Amino acid sequence: MNIKFFNVAMGIALTATALSASAQKTYTQGMVAYTTEMRGQPADVKEYFTADSTAAVITVGPANVKLLSNAKHDYFAVVLDVPVASIKKAGIATPAELEEAMAALPTFTFTKTAEAKQISGFNCKKVVAKDNKSGKTYDVWITNDITLPPTAFPFYYASIGGFPVQFTAFQQGQETTITISSVSDQKAPAGTFAISKDFEKGSLADLNAGG
Numbered sequence: 001m002n003i004k005f006f007n008v009a010m011g012i013a014l015t016a017t018a019l020s021a022s023a024q025k026t027y028t029q030g031m032v033a034y035t036t037e038m039r040g041q042p043a044d045v046k047e048y049f050t051a052d053s054t055a056a057v058i059t060v061g062p063a064n065v066k067l068l069s070n071a072k073h074d075y076f077a078v079v080l081d082v083p084v085a086s087i088k089k090a091g092i093a094t095p096a097e098l099e100e101a102m103a104a105l106p107t108f109t110f111t112k113t114a115e116a117k118q119i120s121g122f123n124c125k126k127v128v129a130k131d132n133k134s135g136k137t138y139d140v141w142i143t144n145d146i147t148l149p150p151t152a153f154p155f156y157y158a159s160i161g162g163f164p165v166q167f168t169a170f171q172q173g174q175e176t177t178i179t180i181s182s183v184s185d186q187k188a189p190a191g192t193f194a195i196s197k198d199f200e201k202g203s204l205a206d207l208n209a210g211g
Contacts, residue, residue, distance in 0.1 A: 024146060025146045027148045028050070029049060029050040030048070030148075031047065031048050031185075032046075032180055032182075032183050035181065036169075036176050036178055037176060038058065038060045041060050043058050043059065045057070047152070048193075049148070049149060050193075052070055052071045052151065053068070053071070053193045054068070054151045054152070055068050057192065062082055062083070062085075063082045064081040065078065065081075066078070066081075066192075069151075071150060073155060075092075075098075076093040077091065077093065078090065079199060081199075088196075088200060089202070090195045090199040090207070091201075091202055091206060091208070092195075092202070092203065093203070093204050094204070104170075104173065106132070106134070106170060107131070107132045107133060108132065108156060108157070108160075109132060110129055110140075110160050110161070111130070112125070112127055112161070119143075119165045119166050120165060120180055120181050120182065122143040122146070122180075123145055124141040124166070125141070125142060126139055126140070127139075127161065127162075129160070138168045140157065140160060140164050140167045140168070141167070142160055142163060142164050142165065143163050144161075144163075146163055146183060154169060156170070165180045
């Protein structure tokens with residue numbers, strides 16, 4: 001009797017543990033951290049997100065760069081702060097610049113695979129993304145351990161079926177491999193999603209011309 005009771009108790013405990021381990025954690029706001037490259041230099045990225053806004057805060061050499069966007073994809077800004085050079089500039093994309101940037105991004109068809117592995121502590125499955133424009137394919141590792149708002153990852157992976165943990169990112173004709181190192185519910189510091197008044201504002205073309 002005691003042995004049977006022990007076995008039942010163990011079974012319940014193991015089931016509860018399994019359910020706990022497989023339960024998704026849902027984030028409505030927080031931060032995604034990863035390391036990438038910008039102009040050949042390693043860059044640490046902290047990407048803060050809410051349901052309607054994203055702010056990627058990037059440290060590369062002496063420069064602090066902030067990329068601001070929203071869930072509607074009708075706003076994008078690059079904020080450049082280089083204290084050693086007394087540079088405080090912000091480039092806000094014009095409608096034409098936004099249209100051009102969106103047109104240059106890939107559109108994907110996704111194919112699930114049976115391959116699985118752990119990346120940065122997340123249980124991931126491989127999805128093959130085929131670019132409908134170029135025909136190139138990319139391996140994307142996604143997880144369903146967590147749920148995040150669409151603002152937390154590139155919109156061209158919005159229908160991939162999970163949160164991309166290891167993937168190829170596309171910007172200004174460049175491809176970059178990104179591996180997410182952590183996801184937390186850390187809130188963005190005050191003012192993160194805004195451009196301070198002491199920054200010189202212009203279009204993205206103005207910022208590029210000045211850089």
